[in-house]
Amino acid sequence: MRSITKEFPGVKALSDVSITVRAGEIHAICGENGAGKSTLMKVLSGVYPFGTYTGDIWYQGEIVEFKDIRASERAGIAIIHQELALIPELSITENIFLGNEIEHGGRIDWRAAKLRAMDLLARVGLDEDPDTQIKHLGVGKQQLVEIAKALVKDVKLLILDEPTAALNEDDSQHLLDLIRGLKAKGIASIMISHKLNEIEQIADSITIIRDGQTIETLDVAAGGVDEDRIIRGMVGRSLESRYPDRTPKIGEVFFRVEDWTIQHPQVPERLVVKGSSLEVRRGEIVGIAGLMGAGRTELAMSIFGRSYGTYLSGRIIKDGEEIVLKDVESAIEHGLAYVSEDRKQLGLNLLDTIKRSIVSAKLRKIARRGVIDNSREHGIAEDYRKRLRIKTPSVEAGVSKLSGGNQQKVVLAKWMFTDPDLLILDEPTRGIDVGAKYEIYTIIQNLAAQGKGVILISSELPELLGIADRIYTVFEGQITDDIPASQATPENLMRSMTSAKKKANA
Ligand SMILES: Nc1ncnc2c1ncn2[C@@H]1O[C@H](COP(=O)(O)OP(=O)(O)OP(=O)(O)O)[C@@H](O)[C@H]1O
Ligand SMILES: [Mg+2]
Structure with a gap:
């Protein structure tokens, strides 16, 4: 892409940006929030068609002028957007083949599609029935369906805009392996991510964009490229530490959840939260660690005005009195806030x-x-x-x-x-750049310093270890452990996140 400039009313999102991707390489794009990364990829994939930007796109030796996404797809370019774009009411198979249906004599061959879908699901490592509706899958699994959907097209250049943002460590690694596997088959990838450790692991080259301009392209093979080096390019200076310093001032327990049990909204025999108890002290940042599907979000949402599942039993005690939060309005009324993932x-x-x-x-x-x-x-x-x-x-x-x-x-x-008195944050730094993460941690710590309680759900263990005072682990709907930050390590957290070892914290 040569000298790409793209303007929106009142915003020059890209000005004179250039990027060169070699055949079969993994090329990362890094930059702060709003730098122009997604816009650049939308120009490349025809979301913003030829004529709405200036500059040239060269692809396989010639200038291309895509008039829409279909045109770029025909040329072998597939994009997986930052915000997932599957149709919730349709099944996995239907989504994978949407606009790309397998036809036989003018009819869609669903049997063949389903078989193909099963094959693709195996390839991306998603163990689900292809007839499952998308709306029953979590964001992480939806991401895998998106990739299956890209693979069904004859893709030569795969664009992934923050593909691992919603994934946990294991699933992210799985996805990175998948991208490496595609590379071995000659498929080039452009990957945008704020998870710089992943970029460092997987990228052959890194282009850094700042305020709509290309800053530099780093050649990873040449050496000397680490996270700090990338950050310096992104923000123009080094970042001394990832987590702001803080001396916690922790007071009394003011919020308690006792014996909380919640039923799955569709499947009554499934308990998504089982007899869980937790407490939060004033000024305390309480982390919640668990794998995808462990029930962390379900726990948080059901506490927040029963906005998930069917309430079966349990009590919420705030400032020494039992409160009943039947809906979101009453939760807000009682000083709770929930930042959704x-x-x-x-x-x-x-x-x-x-x-x-x-x-x-x-x-x-x-x-x-x-x-x-x-x-x-x-x-x-x-x-x-x-x-x-x-x-x-x-x-x-x-x-x-x-x-x-x-x-x-x-x-x-x-x-x-x-x-709020109690702020529940569910993956609050997902998709946030390193600099802004630091700002968000500072905000969380300031809220705690004012005597508020914070519950932080995060899939990133370093983040929990970096700012929580105490961490609960959740496994299959149950709280399995309660570990003070001073004693927590990635290993003991992981152990409690993957086994029902201890009974609910007594
Ligand atoms: N459709 C639009 N209309 C107006 N402004 C837009 C539009 N899309 C993007 N912008 C602006 O263009 C700039 C670049 O946005 P872009 O989405 O490309 O950032 P990004 O680098 O992908 O950031 P992030 O890491 O947060 O996803 C931002 O200032 C954004 O507000
Ligand atoms: Mg973006």
Whole structure:
């Protein structure tokens, strides 16, 4: 791609960006949130068609002018977007072959499609019935279906925009192996990721983009490329430490969940949370570690106004009194906040503007006699824009126009605005660049320093070890261990995350 420039109203997303990908290599693109990575890949894959950008795309020796995604797909370029794009109501097979159906005499051959799908699922390591509807799969599994869907096309260049953001360590490694396997078959990949350790492992070259401009391309084989080197390129300086220093001031237990049991919403005989108890002290950051599907999100959501599953039994005690949180409204009323791991489906209304999104969980705070005070709304949104460094020309812009990481910051701002006593964060740094992660950790620590309680669900063990005071492990819906951060290691966490060793914390 030579001298690519792409503008949106009021934003120059890319200016004069160039990138060269060699046949069969794995080429990474790194850069801060809003740097222009996804936009560049949308230009390449025809999402932004020829004519809407300037500059040239050279592919296999000639200039290509893709007029849509189908045109780039025909040329062997497949893109897996940052935000998953499967149809929830359709099955795995139907999604894989959507727009690419196997035909026989003018009819779709579903039998052949299903067989092919099973083959593809095995290749990506997803153990699911191909007839399963997408909506019953977690984000991690959906990601694997996306890859199966790309493989069904005769792909020569695979573009992966943060493919491992929603995956745990094991699944991420599996996916990286898959990409390496494709490379061995001559398929080149372009991969965008904020997980720099993965980039370091897998990339042959790395192009760094900052503020819509190419900064440099690093040749990994030449040596000397490590995470710190990449960060220096991304932010223009070194980052001394990944986790801000903090001396915790931990007070009394103020929030307790006792013997919490939740049934699966569709399958009554399945208990997704089983007799789990936990407590949070004032000023404490409590981590929750568990594998994908262990029930961490289900636990959090069911506490947060029973927004998941069917409540069977259990009590919630806050400030010494039992409270009953029958819906989200009452949870907010009682000072709880929940930042969802799924920002697109649950975290944001994508039709709203940034400022509307930020105030949406507590409109009463900006109302005067039941009418929203527009200038306060604007002022508050501006304040969060500055504090969290949300990259946008204006808070009046739609949230759908923000880059992924910046959308995440809006979700955080929304819940900070409710001024909660207990903030539950579910994968809050997913898709967030290293610099902004540090800012988010600082925000979490500041909330704790104000005497609030924080529950942090994270698939990244280093993150839990870096900022939690105490970590619960969850395995198959049960809390299996309760480990003070000073004693936690990746090994003992992993052990408790993968076995029902101990009974629920007594
Ligand atoms: N459809 C759009 N309309 C207006 N502005 C847009 C649109 N899409 C992207 N932008 C802006 O272009 C810039 C680059 O966005 P892009 O999504 O490419 O960032 P990114 O590098 O992928 O970031 P992230 O790591 O957060 O995903 C951002 O400032 C973003 O707000
Ligand atoms: Mg992006």
